[in-house]
Amino acid sequence: MSLKDTRWEELADIKRVLARRDWFPGTSGNLAIKVDDQPLSFLVTASGKDKTKETNEDFLLVDGQGKPVGDTHLKPSDETLLHKEIYNKTNAGCSLHVHTVDNNVISELYGDKGSITFKGQEIIKACGLWEEDAELTIPIIYNHAHIPTLATEFGEFVKEDAGAVLIRNHGITVWGRTALEAKKYLEACEFLFSYHLKLLSFKAIKNNLSRINGQ
Numbered sequence: 600m601s602l603k604d605t606r607w608e609e610l611a612d613i614k615r616v617l618a619r620r621d622w623f624p625g626t627s628g629n630l631a632i633k634v635d636d637q638p639l640s641f642l643v644t645a646s647g648k649d650k651t652k653e654t655n656e657d658f659l660l661v662d663g664q665g666k667p668v669g670d671t672h673l674k675p676s677d678e679t680l681l682h683k684e685i686y687n688k689t690n691a692g693c694s695l696h697v698h699t700v701d702n703n704v705i706s707e708l709y710g711d712k713g714s715i716t717f718k719g720q721e722i723i724k725a726c727g728l729w730e731e732d733a734e735l736t737i738p739i740i741y742n743h744a745h746i747p748t749l750a751t752e753f754g755e756f757v758k759e760d761a762g763a764v765l766i767r768n769h770g771i772t773v774w775g776r777t778a779l780e781a782k783k784y785l786e787a788c789e790f791l792f793s794y795h796l797k798l799l800s801f802k803a804i805k806n807n808l809s810r811i812n813g814q
């Protein structure tokens with residue numbers, strides 16, 4: 600099996616798992632995995648496809664500029680430039696972008712602040728932070744419609760080999776050294792978003808009940 604085929608299988612496995620969770624609503628989302636370093640090439644999802652379907656046209660190989668390698672009728676993801684930023688600036692091997700209701704709500708709630716920070720949660724370890732008082736801060740950027748502008752702003756937060764950036768009312772992009780690391784990072788972020796929103800809802804209910812009961 601060629602390296603490209605091996606990476607294809609790895610990315611297809613992740614795509615299958617994320618699709619089962621309904622993390623690609625309305626054809627949203629895009630995934631990428633590095634194939635070669637010199638020269639840089641990576642597989643990226645073809646644009647506009649239903650990512651819950653599995654076909655042999657799900658991914659195409661692009662170069663370090665995000666342009667297709669060889670002849671193809673497939674169009675790389677509209678957000679290929681964001682994945683390109685990651686592979687050009689870090690040693691990441693895989694990058695994942697999904698739109699979920701939870702990541703969109705969190706991005707809107709904390710968008711004006713420009714970031715959200717989590718601490719005191721065991722699952723932060725899945726993002727490689729093992730200290731007892733570790734904090735995970737996820738930047739939130741404006742959802743520029745002009746993708747090169749979005750990619751440039753996004754790139755300002757791409758400094759480590761693993762990380763995450765929320766795009767306001769759009770989605771999250773995460774990356775890691777390996778496919779497993781990127782998937783783990785994404786799952787931890789979505790866990791934290793879901794936990795945080797549930798906690799806020801229950802606190803609001805509790806406060807209202809206390810007010811009604813005059814406590």
Ligand SMILES: CSCCC(=O)C(=O)COP(=O)(O)O
Nearest residue numbers: 626627628629646647676677
């Ligand atoms: C249908 S959602 C709008 C585009 C988007 O944000 C996305 O993630 C999917 O775009 P792609 O070109 O990768 O299919």
Ligand SMILES: [Zn+2]
Nearest residue numbers: 627628769770
């Ligand atoms: Zn998107």
